[in-house]
Amino acid sequence: MKNLNIYLIDDDEAVRDALSLLLQTYGMSVENFRDPATFLAHVDPQKPGCLILDLRMPMLSGLQLQQKLLERGIDWPAIMITGHGDINACRRAFKAGILDFLSKPVDEQVLLDALALASAKLDKTLEKAEAQKLLAKLTDREQEIFDLICKGFGSKEIAAALTISVRTIDAHRANIAEKLETSSVADFVRLQLSGNDTAHP
Numbered sequence: 542m543k544n545l546n547i548y549l550i551d552d553d554e555a556v557r558d559a560l561s562l563l564l565q566t567y568g569m570s571v572e573n574f575r576d577p578a579t580f581l582a583h584v585d586p587q588k589p590g591c592l593i594l595d596l597r598m599p600m601l602s603g604l605q606l607q608q609k610l611l612e613r614g615i616d617w618p619a620i621m622i623t624g625h626g627d628i629n630a631c632r633r634a635f636k637a638g639i640l641d642f643l644s645k646p647v648d649e650q651v652l653l654d655a656l657a658l659a660s661a662k663l664d665k666t667l668e669k670a671e672a673q674k675l676l677a678k679l680t681d682r683e684q685e686i687f688d689l690i691c692k693g694f695g696s697k698e699i700a701a702a703l704t705i706s707v708r709t710i711d712a713h714r715a716n717i718a719e720k721l722e723t724s725s726v727a728d729f730v731r732l733q734l735s736g737n738d739t740a741h742p
Contacts, residue, residue, distance in 0.1 A: 546590025596623035672736030
């Protein structure tokens with residue numbers, strides 16, 4: 542988890558200072574903000590990270606802040622912390638997609654375990670986004686051929702299935718390899734699985 546970006550938003554300065562110091566000792570980069578508005582004004586979608594959000598804050602709650610981020614297309618893993626938690630608040634947090642719900646004072650190991658899960662989830666989110674970005678470069682015909690390659694078909698089989706020449710298929714394969722920055726079938730399958738929102742079944 543070293544070099545993991547952590548964004549800590551809590552209106553309690555003592556909590557911010559204590560958690561920032563703790564996480565920095567584990568090599569994490571921590572930026573803390575005293576309120577959601579300040580964070581929203583500074584958040585950079587190009588610097589993804591994990592969120593630690595206080596549940597109750599003036600103006601915007603942690604859940605409302607998460608919703609604002611989602612509206613901007615920022616879907617980073619979030620951990621909710623609170624000194625006033627209850628079952629209903631916990632249920633709302635999980636229903637909203639919060640990864641974990643921790644009570645103050647936050648237990649060090651529990652927080653580290655939650656951040657390990659958040660880091661793994663962030664990695665998957667970024668991998669998926671990169672795969673979708675690459676797959677979006679393909680034309681409809683290239684996507685069709687790409688899907689058949691991923692199913693294990695060779696150029697001759699694909700040419701027969703689509704009633705076009707093997708030479709045309711090979712030309713498409715070259716274009717696909719250039720756009721996806723790899724010619725490995727194993728990499729093709731990995732990209733398809735990672736970006737399954739855009740890959741055809």
